[in-house]
Amino acid sequence: MSAVVMVVGEGQLADFVSEELSTQCQVVRQTDIQAGVPKAADLALVLHDAWHPSVHQKAEEVLQPSGIPWLRGFVSFGEGVVGPLVRPGTPGCSQCADWRRLMAGFDRKEMWQLEQRLAAYGGRSRDVWASRTGLLQVAHLVVAEAERVLQGRRAHSEGRVFLINLKTLKSSRHFFLPDPQCPVCGRLPDDSPTEARITLKPSPKISTDSYRCRSMDDLKEVLVKDYLDYRTGLLNGKMHDLMSPFADASVNLPLFTADEGSAGRTHSYAESELTAILEGLERYSGLAPRGKRTVIQDSYRNLADQALHPVKVGVHTKEQYARPGFPFKPFDPDRPIDWVWGYSFLEERPILVPKLLAYYSLGCGGDGFVYETSNGCALGGSLEEAIFYGILEVVERDSFLMTWYAQLPIPRLDPGSADDKELRLMVDRLKAVAGYDLYLFNATMENGIPSVWALAKNRRQKG
Numbered sequence: 001m002s003a004v005v006m007v008v009g010e011g012q013l014a015d016f017v018s019e020e021l022s023t024q025c026q027v028v029r030q031t032d033i034q035a036g037v038p039k040a041a042d043l044a045l046v047l048h049d050a051w052h053p054s055v056h057q058k059a060e061e062v063l064q065p066s067g068i069p070w071l072r073g074f075v076s077f078g079e080g081v082v083g084p085l086v087r088p089g090t091p092g093c094s095q096c097a098d099w100r101r102l103m104a105g106f107d108r109k110e111m112w113q114l115e116q117r118l119a120a121y122g123g124r125s126r127d128v129w130a131s132r133t134g135l136l137q138v139a140h141l142v143v144a145e146a147e148r149v150l151q152g153r154r155a156h157s158e159g160r161v162f163l164i165n166l167k168t169l170k171s172s173r174h175f176f177l178p179d180p181q182c183p184v185c186g187r188l189p190d191d192s193p194t195e196a197r198i199t200l201k202p203s204p205k206i207s208t209d210s211y212r213c214r215s216m217d218d219l220k221e222v223l224v225k226d227y228l229d230y231r232t233g234l235l236n237g238k239m240h241d242l243m244s245p246f247a248d249a250s251v252n253l254p255l256f257t258a259d260e261g262s263a264g265r266t267h268s269y270a271e272s273e274l275t276a277i278l279e280g281l282e283r284y285s286g287l288a289p290r291g292k293r294t295v296i297q298d299s300y301r302n303l304a305d306q307a308l309h310p311v312k313v314g315v316h317t318k319e320q321y322a323r324p325g326f327p328f329k330p331f332d333p334d335r336p337i338d339w340v341w342g343y344s345f346l347e348e349r350p351i352l353v354p355k356l357l358a359y360y361s362l363g364c365g366g367d368g369f370v371y372e373t374s375n376g377c378a379l380g381g382s383l384e385e386a387i388f389y390g391i392l393e394v395v396e397r398d399s400f401l402m403t404w405y406a407q408l409p410i411p412r413l414d415p416g417s418a419d420d421k422e423l424r425l426m427v428d429r430l431k432a433v434a435g436y437d438l439y440l441f442n443a444t445m446e447n448g449i450p451s452v453w454a455l456a457k458n459r460r461q462k463g
Contacts, residue, residue: 011049016139044070078129080164083157091178134166193350196341214381399451
């Protein structure tokens with residue numbers, strides 16, 4: 001090869017890689033990334049015997065504008081890390097990988113604090129678990145990846161990271177999703193009324209007995225592969241409940257302050273797992289804007305001609321706001337808040353909606369004026385499908401709340417009258433395995449959209 005490879009770093013890992021690559025191409029050694037980038041460089045390698053977050057951040061600052069692809073290798077708490085291969089201008093940088101790896105860990109808060117400390121004050125020059133044998137294994141992976149890049153082949157570390165246990169030398173490769181809010185490679189467009197405008201299009205359903213436009217067979221090829229990974233995944237764990245009368249699977253959505261579980265219940269654990277992943281994605285998408293950047297912060301009074309009045313959607317009572325320690329404050333039309341663009345089908349125009357109403361779990365405490373939940377949040381194989389299921393969820397919860405608070409008498413339904421063998425077997429299984437009698441009631445309201453209230457009653461004296 002006549003390629004030029006810049007190797008940045010000090011220590012055995014940098015030495016091992018430089019020695020092996022020097023027989024194939026020209027190697028330029030530097031101890032500091034800020035020393036500059038050779039114009040002829042085809043690839044940059046940033047290699048250390050320990051974890052130096054600030055060096056990787058600085059590498060992004062220097063190498064992104066240069067257009068030179070770069071790969072890192074380092075050791076962190078007895079684990080070698082190789083990747084990702086970063087191609088400037090392409091989503092999925094080293095900071096995205098670090099964020100996904102941090103969030104998938106169950107010690108994420110502590111690791112975040114440590115990362116901030118290391119970035120500010122530095123750390124050890126060599127990880128205590130960085131043995132010669134372990135570093136040689138890491139170096140072998142780095143060299144193999146460098147060769148693939150220089151030969152014009154796709155690197156195994158594009159969009160992925162290798163993790164090597166330096167005690168056992170066992171290695172694994174993990175996919176990660178680019179972080180749309182990444183300060184390095186994120187390219188979120190500004191929220192705007194143009195992008196909020198909705199024009200409905202045909203979205204054919206897959207069969208006569210389903211309202212979905214994509215089958216689970218299509219989705220199963222990507223759901224686990226793209227979203228579920230215990231080290232770098234958007235969802236980082238799964239569990240099967242073997243005691244449930246049905247096949248119950250749950251996955252974990254790691255949030256910075258807590259973990260959020262989502263479940264799927266079908267007749268097979270494989271399908272339940274896919275359903276749980278979709279539920280987790282729905283919750284993740286409903287927590288904050290992921291595809292656009294919020295840019296409007298102003299008072300309702302200044303935006304009244306193009307904004308939804310928050311009070312119209314319902315708020316807490318004056319008596320509740322007056323309670324000692326109540327976590328919400330009355331809505332103040334003169335107080336600036338964040339707004340996002342939505343679309344009103346009634347008015348047929350884009351309209352501003354308070355961000356804490358559009359995304360749930362944002363109104364707790366602070367300056368929030370109402371507790372928002374996932375009401376109306378739905379996932380779909382198309383925009384039209386997601387809107388349809390969002391409407392159904394609102395109808396479902398409205399029917400329940402109207403029945404509950406108005407104490408409406410609703411007629412009981414006979415499951416046997418449906419002449420549905422699958423339904424009958426499910427009712428029988430719930431009774432035989434879990435010991436519950438199932439009661440169904442017709443809770444359909446004035447809109448005419450069928451809504452059923454299901455009540456399970458324990459037949460045992462305890463439990």
